[in-house]
């Protein structure tokens with residue numbers, strides 16, 4: 314049977330914020346656009362569909378003050394200072410090893426900062442409204458709000474989809490891109506895709522924009538890059554299961570430069586009993602965390618919750634079966650509306666005594682009682698303040714607890730099981746500030762763009778509330794650039 318071949322100007326892989334921003338942007342430049350999407354229509358939208366979409370903005374006209382400095386801070390691990398210094402010269406003078414450095418370059422960050430507010434204005438033209446939004450962490454209650462689209466990421470998807478459809482963008486659901494097609498000179502001129510009943514097709518275009526998210530839905534890539542304990546994690550929401558890393562793999566297969574921290578991911582502590590998107594529980598700083606052996610394994614309060622939960626999740630991943638239990642007591646009621654930090658739809662496990670709690674959780678009772686007794690003995694008097702790091706620390710115990718250390722001695726006791734769930738993976742592709750994918754020698758791969766979560770720009774940790782913006786901003790940039798791209 315002959316392979317079906319379709320032809321467009323621009324082929325977009327993925328239907329999240331990055332893919333739809335790219336498709337609509339290319340359409341507005343007059344391009345004929347196809348979007349390939351693995352999921353069925355009713356489940357499409359990737360991670361974007363499930364996010365509240367906090368945006369690192371003060372309001373519609375202003376970035377947060379730390380926008381660029383934070384991206385620079387997380388944009389490299391231990392980079393070579395001599396190579397970094399080269400980036401003070403114009404980018405046209407950077408040698409290939411600098412263009413493909415394991416660091417997010419200043420030109421990229423400056424473009425991100427410069428184009429974000431115009432992108433917000435652009436999104437508003439599709440009817441999207443932006444509202445102040447407060448993070449759920451108790452330690453964020455006194456912070457100013459960020460911004461979010463009213464209706465979250467789902468509203469972004471719906472608005473851009475409607476605009477794309479109205480403008481003639483063609484969307485192929487249940488169609489998975491598997492490989493890039495190159496011409497004899499190495500330019501990318503389309504993708505090989507596979508649809509229902511494993512039916513192959515070639516979708517050709519002058520340019521291809523990869524916007525297929527990270528690899529949080531691929532156990533093979535998670536294991537390869539994060540190690541064996543990756544078996545313990547799962548995507549934080551249903552959309553992540555569709556992101557299996559082909560966009561990254563197909564580009565690497567033709568020589569693209571990797572970028573970002575392949576060995577890490579941004580995590581949330583979620584209740585494994587719940588199938589709800591983002592079933593997170595942010596209460597452990599106010600109690601203790603124990604593993605299945607009934608032992609503590611980490612400082613539960615080394616800093617403000619919104620800064621430390623990611624690191625704690627990585628520790629949870631390493632515990633037996635990747636599981637921990639947040640153990641709390643009746644003192645949690647001292648925190649007004651603590652339930653606003655709880656997103657699981659499952660109730661906590663409650664018990665009148667630690668022995669009963671251990672029984673209900675399947676933990677060794679003696680070990681849990683001994684752990685709590687040692688912890689209680691290490692607590693000291695002081696003033697508790699849930700909304701800020703209060704310095705109420707344990708003394709003489711390992712691991713210590715640096716804040717919010719109060720004895721667990723008031724029944725009823727309660728517990729939430731927790732696992733680490735992947736919000737986004739950090740490894741991806743190296744692009745320039747125009748979202749063009751670079752090869753491992755720092756040269757542009759003609760016709761190939763990347764936007765959104767498969768751009769590798771974070772090292773060790775994520776910069777909160779920048780990923781949806783990255784998708785929208787670089788999707789818009791990629792779409793406009795790709796529409797203008799002429800095959801050589």
Ligand SMILES: Cc1cc2nc3c(=O)[nH]c(=O)nc-3n(C[C@H](O)[C@H](O)[C@H](O)COP(=O)(O)OP(=O)(O)OC[C@H]3O[C@@H](n4cnc5c(N)ncnc54)[C@H](O)[C@@H]3O)c2cc1C
Nearest residue numbers: 327329330331351359360361367490526555765766780781
């Ligand atoms: C629950 C949750 C909360 C979050 N909260 C925030 C937040 O508050 N702020 C923030 O900035 N970020 C947040 N994030 C992260 C952010 O939502 C994502 O990083 C961002 O939306 C990614 O957009 P994207 O378009 O790159 O990828 P996605 O939205 O994941 O879209 C990728 C699309 O590609 C499709 N696809 C994958 N592989 C293929 C293939 N081979 N062929 C065809 N199609 C394919 C998928 O089906 C999907 O539709 C959150 C994520 C989640 C899950």
